[in-house]
Amino acid sequence: MVVLRILRYNPAKDERPTFRNYEIGPTAGMTILDALIHIKENMDPSLTFRRSCRSAICGSCALTANGKNLLACNTQLSALKKKRIVLEPLPGFQILRDLAVDWEPFFDKYRAIKPYLITKSAPPAKERIQSPDIRKRYDDAAKCIMCSACTSSCPVMWTDDSYLGPAALTKVWRFVADDRDEATEERLSMVSNEKGVWRCHTIFRCSESCPKDIDTAGCLEFLRKKVVWYSLRGRV
Amino acid sequence: MEKHRGFPYYTKRVLRASLETGTFAHLLHRITGLLIVVYLFLHMGVISLAFINGQTFDDVMVTFSSPFFLVMDLVLFAGVMIHGLNGIRIMLFDMGLFTRKQKELFWGLMVVAIVSVLIATWLVATAKGWW
Numbered sequence: 001m002v003v004l005r006i007l008r009y010n011p012a013k014d015e016r017p018t019f020r021n022y023e024i025g026p027t028a029g030m031t032i033l034d035a036l037i038h039i040k041e042n043m044d045p046s047l048t049f050r051r052s053c054r055s056a057i058c059g060s061c062a063l064t065a066n067g068k069n070l071l072a073c074n075t076q077l078s079a080l081k082k083k084r085i086v087l088e089p090l091p092g093f094q095i096l097r098d099l100a101v102d103w104e105p106f107f108d109k110y111r112a113i114k115p116y117l118i119t120k121s122a123p124p125a126k127e128r129i130q131s132p133d134i135r136k137r138y139d140d141a142a143k144c145i146m147c148s149a150c151t152s153s154c155p156v157m158w159t160d161d162s163y164l165g166p167a168a169l170t171k172v173w174r175f176v177a178d179d180r181d182e183a184t185e186e187r188l189s190m191v192s193n194e195k196g197v198w199r200c201h202t203i204f205r206c207s208e209s210c211p212k213d214i215d216t217a218g219c220l221e222f223l224r225k226k227v228v229w230y231s232l233r234g235r236v
Numbered sequence: 237m238e239k240h241r242g243f244p245y246y247t248k249r250v251l252r253a254s255l256e257t258g259t260f261a262h263l264l265h266r267i268t269g270l271l272i273v274v275y276l277f278l279h280m281g282v283i284s285l286a287f288i289n290g291q292t293f294d295d296v297m298v299t300f301s302s303p304f305f306l307v308m309d310l311v312l313f314a315g316v317m318i319h320g321l322n323g324i325r326i327m328l329f330d331m332g333l334f335t336r337k338q339k340e341l342f343w344g345l346m347v348v349a350i351v352s353v354l355i356a357t358w359l360v361a362t363a364k365g366w367w
Contacts, residue, residue: 009238011238016238017238067252067253091240091249092240092241093240094238094240095238095240155246155249155250155253155259155262158240158241158242158245158246158249158250159241159242159243159245159246161241201262202258202262202326202329202330203258203259203261203262204257204258204338205253205256205258205259207335207338208256208258215335215336217329217335217338218329218332218335218336221329221330221331221332221335222332224330225330225331225332
């Protein structure tokens with residue numbers, strides 16, 4: 001038997017979040033998400049959590065299990081190696097209810113960095129060509145599924161509302177490293193301040209918590225390096 | 237409304253995560269940093285005694301060679317080594333190096349810090365004839 005200790009909170013009714021225990025008998029290969037669905041269907045229909053794809057692509061089910069941010073759908077209960085598993089909503093966000101948090105501030109920052117290809121030159125006849133070598137430069141950053149596990153795990157985010165956070169900055173790197181994008185200077189100026197790359201304390205919780213194993217902190221450091229080179233040449 | 241920002245929130249969560257290498261390094265870096273800043277101000281205060289009264293300064297210096305203060309010197313040395321070596325680690329990351337090897341790098345440098353403190357202790361102990 002495994003005890004799932006889940007943080008329950010309904011802002012309309014409860015004064016503060018409280019933990020409630022659910023004891024379940026895990027089946028072979030049961031993931032945290034399977035367990036949550038099992039509880040919702042058989043034990044407590046009021047339990048609220050997000051999930052969509054159940055195959056680690058959508059990033060909806062990110063939560064904190066035993067202090068670590070992860071995806072509930074691709075983490076098996078047995079992988080946590082504990083008989084008591086504490087599940088909490090992602091830290092650093094307003095709790096909407098139980099395990100669901102308000103992601104609006106996260107997506108506001110994501111929108112702010114212009115997460116799309118910006119081109120200024122006239123489009124070529126067929127397509128904008130890129131070599132496999134250059135594609136490889138941002139392979140890591142392009143894997144992001146925007147689950148916010150990194151941004152939520154960042155201690156800087158817990159004190160500073162204005163910080164863009166690792167997910168948004170990794171996305172900036174994704175476009176800066178892309179040679180088809182023609183707004184490098186604009187992007188670098190946008191992040192070369194105390195809200196951007198210089199706010200990072202290199203604590204590595206972002207890289208540690210990424211369910212896609214992106215070297216988030218590394219992407220941020222590459223971005224810093226780029227900012228420095230451009231500043232030295234007076235282009236940022 | 238539940239609090240999800242601010243210094244108390246940060247402190248609680250960082251302490252909970254303090255066994256993770258990166259967070260541990262971050263905490264240690266902050267604590268040793270504060271220690272060094274406090275020491276610097278004390279140091280400037282004590283040194284400036286020499287401008288006020290030479291005799292007092294000499295007396296204070298005798299006090300500082302007592303075993304207690306020598307041990308405190310070693311604590312300071314440990315703090316400086318930890319802060320300095322971790323500072324080098326952070327600079328390497330800023331150059332885009334070893335970001336995938338941050339844990340190994342931290343513990344490797346901490347071994348260097350421990351060895352250097354042991355050597356310093358041995359030097360102080362032999363100089364003072366405690367050995």
